[in-house]
Amino acid sequence: MKQDQFLDVASLDDARTRWRAALDLSVRATEHVALAEAHGRILAADVIAPGDVPAFDRSNVDGFAVHAVDTFGASERAPAALRLDGPAIDAGMDPAGTLEPGTARVLATGGVLPRGADAVVMVEDTDANATHVRIMKPVAPGGRISHAGSDVARGEIVLRAGTRLTARETGTLAACGIAQVPCVRRPRVAVLSTGNEIVAPGTPLAPGLVHDANATLLADTLRELGAEPHMLGIARDDVAELESALDEARAFDATILSGGTSKGGGDLSYRVLETRAQIIVHGVALKPGKPLCLAAWNRKPVVVLPGFPTSAIFTFHAVVAPVLREMLGQRERAGAQIQAQLPRHVASEQGRREFNLVNLVRGRSGWLAFPLGKGSGSITTFARADGFFDIPADVEYVEAGHVVEVTLLGRDVRPADLVVIGSHCPGVDRILSHLARAGLDAKVLAVGSRGGIDAAAEDACDVAPIHLFDPASDTWNAPFAPEGVRVLSGYMREQGLAFRAADRALYAQAPVDDALRAALGDHTRRVANRNRASGTFLALERFVAPGPLPPGWTTAYRSHTAVASAIAQGRADYGICIAQAASAAGLAWLPWREERLDFLVPAERWDSPAVAAFRAALAEPSVRAALAAIGMAP
Secondary structure, three states: OOEOOOOOOEOHHHHHHHHHHOOOOOOOOEEEEEHHHOOOOEEOOOEEOOOOEOOOOEEOOOEEEEOHHHHOOOOOOOOEEEEEOOOOEOOOOOOOOEOOOOEEEEEOOOOEOOEOOOEEEEHHHEEEOOOEEEEOOOOOOOOOEEOOOOOEOOOOEEEOOOOEOOHHHHHHHHHOOOOEEEEEOOOEEEEEEEOOOEEOOOOOOOOOOEEOOHHHHHHHHHHHHOOEEEEEEEEOOOHHHHHHHHHHHOOOOEEEEEOOOOOEOOOOHHHHHOOOOEEEEEOEOEEOOOOOEEEEEOOEEEEEEOOOHHHHHHHHHHHHHHHHHHHOOOOOOOOOEEEEEOOOOEEOOOOOEEEEEEEEEEEOOEEEEEEOOOOOOOHHHHHHOOEEEEEOOOOOEEOOOOEEEEEEOOOOOOOOOEEEEEOOOHHHHHHHHHHHHOOOOEEEEEOHHHHHHHHHHOOOOOEEEEOOEEOOOOEEOHHHOOOOEEEEEEEEEEEEEEEOHHHHHHHOOOOHHHHHHHHHHOOOOOEEEEOOOOHHHHHHHOOOOOOOOOOOOOOEEOOHHHHHHHHHOOOOOEEEEEHHHHHHOOOEEEEEEEEEEEEEEEHHHOOOHHHHHHHHHHHOHHHHHHHHHOOOEO
């Protein structure tokens, strides 16, 4: 296969500048939209209030319209007696007439204040009969009244051009009586996915195929931005098919393709595109997102995003979103940033500016940023991240403890009610599902038992699941608790050797310890291993003989279910996981050892509401039953 190389890789800033210079970024035309259809749209012009809001002086309470001076000095012992003059004024009524001094009128909440009155006395502060009302408490002029124009005055700018209309803004427009809203026409954006391996969601997957996540991800991101996506479907790696799709895309304000940006012989998107458009940049010194291709036709933006979801969405936000915002008349706003400390080192590729997604948790001395590190192919990485930090192109290594600027993916970070950092276990998932039904929000970082110990020591979590055995004391977990950390008793679970049923003869004819040693020493078989900080890795490590590492040893799976999936799909041949994960994947499983999973809790958090709720859930009979159903026992 022909394999070209990136010969002209641009910096991110240079790529943005060159692309923008080739585009018409003028604000799209104005169109008037019915208020009922305006939510989410961008205002094209300032909105001027056509009248006062409220349009009249109105009462804020049920009571009596009065001249305030007539109530001065009133008290329960010496009430002010006023004659009732005229019918009660309900909301929506014309009060007609003038209120004379020494008189009062019954007035409902929202009712129009009659001419002459300058205050309202609450009904609770009065005693009335058919002809008179006695006032027990004085009221100041203007008391209990909303004056005309006190909310919005006629001629005032209510909302400014460039404002995105949320429920707050549309409610304001409705209160002003505005039924038609001047909005920027939404940029119409063609969205096309490319590649022989891409199929629509809902389509059964054959080997090598993947569901098209990018189309949905990009379309909904465009809607959130204020643009109008038009789905062109999936184009195969076929020149005629791509040419037809690109010709259709010419009618739109912008075009986004995903996939086919690399220099491999099978990546046709940019090759077909260069016959129809001006290629501005192909290759950006960015990670993720190096293969980004930026082009233009008739001064309209055309972009080919990388196929991996995280790469696609990063490059979209970094390069494409600012262009669309300008077309919508919106100013580019820097994302909110906070400072956070890295709890572990992060390596980077020199020569490329690298963006790293992180989860943020509160530590003893401020925010901690835990890198997610799942790679550009992970769709869940971006969805679960709180923010990202970037590493300059000339930096190869960021030390643990370094403070970085994290750009938030939302405008702020709301700390989770409960932070769980440590070993992965489906039993913990059951406990957290129980808590979620009670309204408690949890953030989970599966970093292994060792990582959980470090997090508990740093006061970076509420609960740290661990399963480590100390041979010296013949005890699980407690010997590993750092100072200032308590141990919450958990449950027993059984780990075992998982493999495909067709391979039973390879593993089931010997004690599991012997079968493991034989498998780890056989370099024709591949192990599905866990991350180095996990208790499973540490337990399995003692079976590895000196010499070359077993095939698959350095590939770290983050959970029991991931180990089972790798074996079921043939990416590995055997591994250690719990029975529930093996059963769900349709694998054979042999019990290996019972182990205890307990929870480390920073002592100062033991009685916090979140930890108290976790402890109560762990003791809840329905939760215990759910744990027992998947092989977890007290």
